[in-house]
Amino acid sequence: MGNFRGSKQIPVKAVVDEALEKTTTIEKVIVLKRTGESVDMKTGRDIWWSDSIAGQSSDNEAEEMDAEDMLFILYTSGSTGQPKGVVHSIAGYMVYTYYSFINVFQHEESDVYWCTADVGWITGHSYIVYGPLLAGATTLMFEGVPTYPNPGRFWEIIDKYKVNQFYTAPTAIRALQVFGLEPIEKYNLDSLKVIGSVGEPINEEAWHWYHENIGKGRCPLVDTWWQTETGGIMISPLAGITPNKPAHASLPLPGVQPVIVDAEGNELLGNNVEGNLCIRFPWPSIIRTTYGDHNRCKETYFSTYKGMYFTGDGVKRDHDGYLRILGRVDDVINVSGHRMGTAEVENAINEHPEVVESAVVGFPHPIKGQGIYAYAICNSSTKSNAEMESEIKAMVRKIIGPIAKPEQYNFSPGLPKTRSGKIMRRILRKVASKDVSSLGDTSTLLNPEIVQEIIKGAGLE
Ligand code: 7RM
Numbered sequence: 001m002g003n004f005r006g007s008k009q010i011p012v013k014a015v016v017d018e019a020l021e022k023t024t025t026i027e028k029v030i031v032l033k034r035t036g037e038s039v040d041m042k043t044g045r046d047i048w049w050s051d052s053i054a055g056q057s058s059d060n061e062a063e064e065m066d067a068e069d070m071l072f073i074l075y076t077s078g079s080t081g082q083p084k085g086v087v088h089s090i091a092g093y094m095v096y097t098y099y100s101f102i103n104v105f106q107h108e109e110s111d112v113y114w115c116t117a118d119v120g121w122i123t124g125h126s127y128i129v130y131g132p133l134l135a136g137a138t139t140l141m142f143e144g145v146p147t148y149p150n151p152g153r154f155w156e157i158i159d160k161y162k163v164n165q166f167y168t169a170p171t172a173i174r175a176l177q178v179f180g181l182e183p184i185e186k187y188n189l190d191s192l193k194v195i196g197s198v199g200e201p202i203n204e205e206a207w208h209w210y211h212e213n214i215g216k217g218r219c220p221l222v223d224t225w226w227q228t229e230t231g232g233i234m235i236s237p238l239a240g241i242t243p244n245k246p247a248h249a250s251l252p253l254p255g256v257q258p259v260i261v262d263a264e265g266n267e268l269l270g271n272n273v274e275g276n277l278c279i280r281f282p283w284p285s286i287i288r289t290t291y292g293d294h295n296r297c298k299e300t301y302f303s304t305y306k307g308m309y310f311t312g313d314g315v316k317r318d319h320d321g322y323l324r325i326l327g328r329v330d331d332v333i334n335v336s337g338h339r340m341g342t343a344e345v346e347n348a349i350n351e352h353p354e355v356v357e358s359a360v361v362g363f364p365h366p367i368k369g370q371g372i373y374a375y376a377i378c379n380s381s382t383k384s385n386a387e388m389e390s391e392i393k394a395m396v397r398k399i400i401g402p403i404a405k406p407e408q409y410n411f412s413p414g415l416p417k418t419r420s421g422k423i424m425r426r427i428l429r430k431v432a433s434k435d436v437s438s439l440g441d442t443s444t445l446l447n448p449e450i451v452q453e454i455i456k457g458a459g460l461e
Contacts, residue, residue: 002035006148006302013039043376045153051238067091069294073291074122076228077332077341078300078312085291086122093126093231094134096285100253101131104222105165106239112191114140115167115426116154122228123198127167131232132309146172152183155214158183158185165239166214167196173206174367182214188405194239196222199337200369201325207246225249225325227311228339229301231285233321234258248322257281260315268317276329277309277315310338331425333362340405345372345406348399349392354380359415360406360421363432374406375415375454385411408432412457414450427451431458 001013013031017040020026031039032049041048075083093180107113108154113132115122119141132139140161146168148152158166160391176183195215202210202223211221221244224236234256235249236242242250252258259279260268268275286309290297304310314326328334331342341362349358357377365371378388389409410431416424427439434456442448455461 001033001039002037004143007144009035009037011039013036017042034153037377049248051374051388064092067365068288070288072125073354074125074228076122077339077344078245078330083341083344084300087291088285089288092284092286093212096232096283097126097131098134099284101137102135103125103238103253104224104233104236105167105196106241107132107135107137107165109136110138111164111193112138112140113165114142114157114161115173115196116122116142116146116161117167117169120418122216123167123229126232127198147179150183151176151179152186154186155187155189158189158192159297162191164191164382165194165196166192167198167368167402169199169337170197170202170206171200171368173197173202174209174369177206177209178367181213183430189214189216192216192219193221195219196224198224198226198233200334201327202247204247211246214285220244221324223247223249225313225323229287229309230279230283230311231287234279234283235325237286245320245322248318248324249403250322252323256283256331259308260317261305261308271317271321272320273313274316274326276305277311277313278305279311280308282309333360333372335362335365335370335372335403336368340372340404344400345374345396347405348396348404349374349406351374351399352376352388352392352395354378354388355392357415359425359428361425363408363429363434371408373407373408373410373428375410375412375428376409377414385409410454410457412450412453414447414453416448416450416454417446418444427454431455431460434460 002011027225029046030049030052030222031046037416054098056304068089071088071093073085073087075085077083101107105113115123115127117128121129128139159193192215195210207221212216213222220239222236222239224233226233232251235252235258237244237250259278259280260273261278262268262275287297287301301309312328312330312331312332316326318322318324333340333342345360349355355376356379359375361373362370362372376388376392380388388411393405416427418424426446427442430436430439431454439451442451
């Protein structure tokens with residue numbers, strides 16, 4: 001009926017009710033009592049979980065499925081406005097999450113494993129539920145935030161359940177780093193054997209802090225690179241086997257073939273090269289289709305570079321042959337490990353009747369990795385910037401969710417456009433990162449005078 005997020009209660013049932021008004025195909029909703037607030041139950045449609053399990057037999061024969069039947073759909077953001085429904089299939093996904101789980105984490109029978117992710121995210125699907133359970137592991141689930149009721153929460157849980165493998169995101173590490181060592185020192189972390197990171201590039205400072213203070217310098221740190229579309233971990237050290245190199249996802253899992261290409265699709269061989277990351281051969285848990293639109297799947301992932309899967313990430317292969325993920329090369333922003341398409345956020349902002357046009361870019365954020373910076377061109381003569389800002393926030397929150405709300409706003413009179421009408425995002429990114437010393441060539445702009453206005457709008461004059 002609802003869930004807890006720190007001290008907050010999220011009214012999930014009300015959100016579901018609203019969403020279901022727009023669909024005709026959902027017949028039943030199972031409701032679990034959790035937060036205790038009263039909810040409206042729709043007769044004939046909504047059933048309490050406790051009623052639905054009462055009187056059920058404990059033996060139920062599993063349904064036999066085809067290996068290629070659909071297992072689940074998970075929606076994810078890309079560089080276009082519409083989120084894509086990533087489809088995974090039964091056998092390949094299960095084989096690969098099991099295989100990657102036991103090898104990356106070096107999980108042994110009777111080990112206790114904990115991934116702090118949300119089960120609704122691909123990380124939760126693959127590495128709280130499927131991978132660990134297929135391996136017969138004891139897997140913990142956590143409902144909450146790292147700092148509630150205090151910043152020792154994670155370390156308390158590790159101590160209490162004697163966690164052996166711990167898997168979290170750089171954004172959580174950075175959020176906890178600011179509280180210093182005191183919240184850690186209260187607890188015994190001796191049970192830990194392996195620590196892991198996922199969701200975004202881990203900066204060197206956070207890597208060292210995590211490795212020294214949580215892993216006590218003795219636990220291998222697995223920096224695991226993968227995507228909703230890959231289903232499972234693709235590039236990562238294997239704990240205790242691959243030598244650790246800070247901030248490097250390191251090497252592909254056995255069977256995975258990463259390829260680095262330049263903008264023209266030429267493969268960059270050898271070490272000390274940087275380019276776009278592709279994968280050459282399919283692997284068991286590769287995305288099967290984008291739900292309802294197979295062509296879109298082909299276009300998005302298999303057309304940019306011929307004969308290869310394109311990840312959307314930039315990568316560097318260093319002098320040792322170790323891979324370091326550099327972040328997205330498309331219009332996707334990664335806020336605390338959540339993927340946000342700029343177009344999706346822009347579409348939500350544009351729903352505001354007084355917004356004429358908008359553009360959204362990422363800026364470096366000390367805890368979230370990236371934050372969202374919004375440029376909005378408005379035609380309101382009566383509303384102040386502060387009013388527009390709070391209305392836009394409410395709009396984005398409603399349409400996409402709280403995580404997509406831009407943090408910074410720039411209400412300048414226009415956007416820098418090329419003669420072909422494309423927004424020059426490079427300039428918007430520089431201004432958003434407060435780096436206006438070298439804006440590069442602006443002479444090809446249709447409206448070069450707007451650059452000064454934007455700098456003024458950012459308060460950087
Ligand atoms: C598992 C997950 C995928 C995007 C991906 C990257 C970024 C994820 C790492 C990483 C650097 C990592 N699925 N990303 N892991 N970047 N190092 N270890 O996050 O579909 O939500 O996001 O996340 O940009 O393309 S996801």
